[in-house]
Amino acid sequence: MAERHGRRVPAHFGSSIGAEEAVCRTSVGLADRSDRETFELRGDPVAIETALTELGPLVWASFIAPDRALVRSEAEGASEVSDVLEHYGDISAHVRTSGYAAIGLIGPRASELLNEVDLTPSGLILREARDAFEILLPADHGPELWDFLVEAGKPFDLACVGIDALDRLAASRRTGQAASD
Numbered sequence: 702m703a704e705r706h707g708r709r710v711p712a713h714f715g716s717s718i719g720a721e722e723a724v725c726r727t728s729v730g731l732a733d734r735s736d737r738e739t740f741e742l743r744g745d746p747v748a749i750e751t752a753l754t755e756l757g758p759l760v761w762a763s764f765i766a767p768d769r770a771l772v773r774s775e776a777e778g779a780s781e782v783s784d785v786l787e788h789y790g791d792i793s794a795h796v797r798t799s800g801y802a803a804i805g806l807i808g809p810r811a812s813e814l815l816n817e818v819d820l821t822p823s824g825l826i827l828r829e830a831r832d833a834f835e836i837l838l839p840a841d842h843g844p845e846l847w848d849f850l851v852e853a854g855k856p857f858d859l860a861c862v863g864i865d866a867l868d869r870l871a872a873s874r875r876t877g878q879a880a881s882d
Contacts, residue, residue: 710735711733713866714860716860719866721862722869724858726809728810728857729808729859729860730805731804732867735798735802738798740783742770743769749764752789761827761835771797773803800840802837804835804846810857811832815834818850823839824837824846825838
């Protein structure tokens with residue numbers, strides 16, 4: 702286990718960091734993403750859209766009702782997200798991190814797996830990046846969904862991955878972006 706932003710998350714699942722990183726590059730990794738923040742926005746839909754546009758790459762989000770959205774951010778960016786949202790009088794924003802379980806699916810087969818499972822009515826899928834998704838659902842359903850995804854993911858070569866592998870993947874993406882800029 703490792704501590705990230707005051708929360709305990711799995712550092713690894715007994716494999717080497719390299720092996721867990723490889724899973725995310727070749728098939729699909731399943732990760733606990735409780736290291737991030739969840740905000741609930743309520744208010745004028747146009748104001749919410751405008752705020753989300755302003756926040757840009759700091760967040761990924763989904764509307765859950767015409768006047769309500771769930772927004773995710775890295776924990777280190779949460780204060781900046783809060784600062785931006787304070788300027789929108791037509792929106793109320795509340796941190797709801799503890800109310801949701803956040804499970805990540807990372808890798809080229811993640812989308813394929815998501816197309817095969819039914820997460821309705823309680824699971825909300827947020828797309829973080831091309832091959833990276835988060836599933837949000839009420840916190841008390843998290844363990845059940847984890848077990849379900851482990852079983853459903855077997856045909857997709859799913860493996861559990863820890864935060865250390867995800868950190869390394871993120872660092873290599875940043876390095877790759879810097880090299881291509």
